[in-house]
Amino acid sequence: MNAYSNAVETSDLTCIFGDFTAVDKVNFYIPKGEIFGLLGPNGAGKTTTIRMLCGIIRPSHGDATVLGYDIRKHAGEIKKQIGYMSQRFSLYDDLTAAENLNFYAAIYGVPKSERKKRIQDLIDQSGLRGYENELTESLSGAWRQRLALACAIAHHPPMLFLDEATAGVDPVSRREFWDLIYEMAAEGISILATTHYMDEAEYCNTIGMMYQSQLVALASPDTLKNELPGLLLQVTCADPLLGEKIAEKVPGVTDAAVHGVLLHISITDKQVVPTLQAAFSQAQNQIIDIELIQPSLEDVFINMVEDRLHKNGHQKQGGV
Amino acid sequence: MERMWTIVRKEFYHIFRDYRTLAIIILLPTFLLILLGYGVSGDTTDVAIAVADLSKTDASRRYVEYFTSSDQFKVEYDVLSENEILNLLDHESISAGILIPENFGSNLSIGKPTSVQFYVNGSDPSIAQTTNLQLETIASMATQTILTEQLTRSAGALGLSNLEMPIEVHMKTLYNPDGKSKIYMIPGLTAMVLQVQALLLTALAIVREREQGTMEQLVVTPIRSWELVLGKILPYLAVGIFNTIATLLVAVYLFGIVIEGSFWLLVLLSTIFVLGSLGMGVLISNISRTQMQAMYLAVGIVLIPAIILSGLMFSREGMPWVTYWFGEMLPITHFLIIIRGIMVKGVGASFLWSSIQALLILSVVYFAASVATFKKRL
Secondary structure, three states: OOOOOEEEEEEEEEEEEOOEEEEEEEOOEEEOOOEEEEEOOOOOOHHHHHHHHOOOOOOOEEEEEEOOEEOOOOHHHHHHHEEEEEOOOOOOOOOEHHHHHHHHHHHOOOOHHHHHHHHHHHHHHOOOOOOOOOEHHHOOHHHHHHHHHHHHOOOOOOEEEEEOOOOOOOHHHHHHHHHHHHHHHHOOOEEEEEEOOHHHHOOOOEEEEEEOOEEEEEEOHHHHHHOOOOEEEEEEEOOHHHHHHHHHHOOOEEEEEEEOOEEEEEEOOOOHHHHHHHHHHHOOOOEEEEEEEOOOHHHHHHHHHHHHHHHHHHHHHHHO | OHHHHHHHHHHHHHHHHOHHHHHHHHOHHHHHHHHHHHHHHOOOOOEEEEEEEOOOOHHHHHHHHHHHHOOOEEEEEEEOOHHHHHHHHHOOOOOEEEEEOOOHHHHHHOOOOOOOEEEEOOOOHHHHHHHHHHHHHHHHHHHHHHHHHHHHHHHHHHOOOOOOOOOOOOOOOOOOOOOOHHHHHHHHHHHHHHHHHHHHHHHHHHHHHHHHOHHHHHHOOOOOHHHHHHHHHHHHHHHHHHHHHHHHHHHHHOOOOOOOOOHHHHHHHHHHHHHHHHHHHHHHHHOOOOHHHHHHHHHHHHHHHHHHOOOOOOOOOOOOHHHHHHHHOOHHHHHHHHHHHHHHHOOOOOOOHHHHHHHHHHHHHHHHHHHHHOOOOO
């Protein structure tokens, strides 16, 4: 096997379809045994990035290596050593769970002598024992997901790509799925996962946020949250809708948004709090509780996107 | 190589797991041949006619008998006027009518020429043509006989003992002497059924993987394109050979068609034909994203031309060169000549060499092109 320190390394990885740039100069790396999460809305370029790394699409510009192999020159070698699972859980419905496993093990070139034992191990590992002879079409979404994962790792790949692999599965099963992923990472398998569930991003060692074909942020989840400028207040008040309007007029408030019965207010610094409280009492909107909270990744992401929109807006105005 | 067999094995699971697929693949071709075979084997017998015999003489009755004594015509209506015949033709109750004038018998008895009027429904040219031909043949035969009788009678008066026609025509029809259309059509239908089967099965089998998303998975595996496409084709080649033998057995045992030539030569050449058709199926799948697109392309580009331009139903002589060459590009055009040659004429490979060559070249080209251009992709 190739010697490599980073499972994935990209430099200015770009993919252009006609006059649409799907992936624009993306740079990141994934150290061996780490979980890297690629976040972003649909159409941000996550899937295209994965497909380039898997050797399905040739990049238009830039380079990347996977497991030390150049994606342009050694796509064949890469395909032998990676596992790939997409949200479609590509399984054959009219084959049993064990037959699907056997099929993919054979396609990935697991030697015949090892295959039987390998499949038994995979069935145990993924908790499919008892279901192995069921037709795949009769399995529930969560079981299909486990089976799809088992198929994707039938050849013990050192690198695993998960493209929206948890879409459409209930939260408990998603949790169990991530437990499996953690176990694999602990065994030294490197993982690149895309998702748009922000809670899942918390499981990752590093997060890359993609927006409009570009990588707009790259850091650990905690760093991203700490780097969010200003502070975030969670306010419980008599009339949150009115509160939103009041808060927006207070100097030093950057953003106010209603979250259910709660009000999230972003402020530049602590000095703003007394002014805010005064404005609320003046409007006779009683504040029941006010506390400083840790921003979630969702807040980080929304902030990032709004920042981008502002910048683009300014650029456009500047151009006129 | 082992990956290819893995695909083959999986493909057989698909075929045998779903009893509907199994029925469509195994039974439908045979069923189709039985259905179509009975549809085309009805030669034009018992064509309904109306007779208006205004003469009502012994001579006129004997004349009508010439037509009814063969099993080609059947007098469904005895009428009294031309109008009634026309009326029956309007209602599609009859295909032809015969009007014998009042003076028919009297004129004949005194040796004077007389006339008979035929009416034929010409709306379907092919039926009208056969009916015309049969009417004319029988009529001239009747005229000839009557003439001979008259001459013999006068010859007797002249003292001559026997009178013969100056030229006696001997007609010998080779191959299918009874002119039964089923002997000609059933080999053609066998070819057509194999064509439909081979073309659609592969096209759909490949596009289905794309539709259900498993192609996305296969694309990221180390399997090579040729392993995948051969793995997809081989099971359907086996199915095609099975279908060939099954349909030939139906032709022989149900329709009583005697395969004049070599059965195994026919199976071998059918296999080559199926291989070419499978290749065309893969080519269609290469440009289709959904099973519906594949279906429409198969029907539009191959199947309908295969019915109209291949010589299955219409003669290819006299086709404009564009249509002619389109037909030449279809393996079935050449296979039809081969299967009819072997089944009906009983000729061997050396007599069919130019068609076999064309079939071989086309099949190899389509097959090779399909394997070469097949790229595992989304």
